[in-house]
Amino acid sequence: MKTERTYPRATVSPKAEAALLRGHPWVYDAEITALDGVPENGALVDVVSKKGRYLGTGLYSEKSKIRLRLISRNANDTFDDAFWERKLRWAWEYRKAVLRPEDLGCCRLVFGEADGFPGLTVDRFGQILSVQVLSVGMELRKKRLFPILVEILRQDGQEITGVYERNDAALREKEGLAEYKGWFPLPGETPPECAVTEIVENGIKYLVDVENGQKTGFFLDQKFNRQAVGRLAKGRTVLDCFTHTGSFALNAAMGGAAHVTAVDVSESAVELARDNVRRNGLENTVECVCANVFDLLPELEKQPRKYDFIILDPPAFTKSRATVANAITGYKEINYRAMKLLPRGGYLATCSCSHFATEEKFAAMLQSAAHDAGVHLRQIEARQQGPDHPILWGVDETSYLKFYLFQVI
Numbered sequence: 001m002k003t004e005r006t007y008p009r010a011t012v013s014p015k016a017e018a019a020l021l022r023g024h025p026w027v028y029d030a031e032i033t034a035l036d037g038v039p040e041n042g043a044l045v046d047v048v049s050k051k052g053r054y055l056g057t058g059l060y061s062e063k064s065k066i067r068l069r070l071i072s073r074n075a076n077d078t079f080d081d082a083f084w085e086r087k088l089r090w091a092w093e094y095r096k097a098v099l100r101p102e103d104l105g106c107c108r109l110v111f112g113e114a115d116g117f118p119g120l121t122v123d124r125f126g127q128i129l130s131v132q133v134l135s136v137g138m139e140l141r142k143k144r145l146f147p148i149l150v151e152i153l154r155q156d157g158q159e160i161t162g163v164y165e166r167n168d169a170a171l172r173e174k175e176g177l178a179e180y181k182g183w184f185p186l187p188g189e190t191p192p193e194c195a196v197t198e199i200v201e202n203g204i205k206y207l208v209d210v211e212n213g214q215k216t217g218f219f220l221d222q223k224f225n226r227q228a229v230g231r232l233a234k235g236r237t238v239l240d241c242f243t244h245t246g247s248f249a250l251n252a253a254m255g256g257a258a259h260v261t262a263v264d265v266s267e268s269a270v271e272l273a274r275d276n277v278r279r280n281g282l283e284n285t286v287e288c289v290c291a292n293v294f295d296l297l298p299e300l301e302k303q304p305r306k307y308d309f310i311i312l313d314p315p316a317f318t319k320s321r322a323t324v325a326n327a328i329t330g331y332k333e334i335n336y337r338a339m340k341l342l343p344r345g346g347y348l349a350t351c352s353c354s355h356f357a358t359e360e361k362f363a364a365m366l367q368s369a370a371h372d373a374g375v376h377l378r379q380i381e382a383r384q385q386g387p388d389h390p391i392l393w394g395v396d397e398t399s400y401l402k403f404y405l406f407q408v409i
Helices: 014-022 081-098 136-155 170-175 223-232 247-254 267-279 293-301 321-341 359-373
Strands: 009-012 026-028 032-036 044-048 054-060 066-072 106-111 120-125 128-133 162-167 180-184 196-201 204-209 237-241 259-264 286-290 309-312 347-352 377-383 402-408
Touching: 009 014, 009 054, 014 026, 014 054, 044 066, 054 136, 081 106, 081 136, 106 196, 120 136, 128 136, 204 247, 204 267, 223 247, 223 347, 223 377, 223 402, 237 247, 237 293, 237 321, 247 259, 247 267, 247 286, 247 309, 259 267, 267 286, 293 321, 309 321, 321 347, 321 359, 359 377, 359 402
Parallel strands: 009 044, 128 162, 237 259, 237 309, 259 286, 309 347
Antiparallel strands: 009 032, 026 066, 044 054, 054 066, 106 120, 120 128, 162 180, 196 204, 347 402, 377 402
């Protein structure tokens, strides 16, 4: 028997209705035309059109411009533990379907809106789950969600010893949430003493500092792009720019590169890269250098050509629409310099992890850089983030990583 819904109701504008019907889960504050009831911060709210059509149920955030984030489009859903368990189990089963068994030990288990958990990221690094909560709705429900997820994994034979919260992100301020990090208290369990663990990705060992590493500790989205680089690297002399902890460099070396120079401006990142080189016994192949890539590439132009494969994996140059033009200028500079450095027949791997630098803008930038460098590009592959970071059509924000492999001719 259907129960009467008692949630507050938000009536939204035609613009918001159209976006929701296209699949986007957000409603902005200015798009709410009427609010029936007084929802508590983080509470459930039914969303309806101007004509009263049910559009979904979302989590209310009284401080954010994103006022509502949908978690369901089914008017019959009841939001109890069984509902959340079903959604978490669905996310885990999806990863088992799209990844190889050996990849499940380090992968993204929950990718926010793409998995129906707006503002929640869960990455697995061996026995540790590294989580980040960026919405008040998920913050209020994490005490239910995390134990359920751990139990689902353990029931499937996965050993999980702790859940570490990386809630030290500035975005939490927009939700009125404090920044912090630390172990989440699983009921009746003592958390691990150390948040540093070893993972294996593509057969390569890495030491991951879940507590202090960037984002949740390690970038998992380039896993298969690193494999593509490794396949192309055999016998080549490789320059890996913005190496961070050395992941592209190590894949190139394991793929049989003759020599790899891994460069990053951060001395601490370079030290971590050196540790990972030693961990994999690749000291004779990989050299790690602390340098500013924007300064290094012009200097290399003055020297005889020695690299026939260059990898560009910069951090996000823009995190807003307001700075896209400056970001494109930065992307063009490093790509132009790399194209000038490479010999005819050399190879270029280049990418952007910024959602705001769209695929169209990034591709146009590459064409312009090639024109100015006086070269032509032969595309080998165009790739995106791994399938454990699924792209949800209708939600542009879930499609952020652009990755290209070219031969310069």
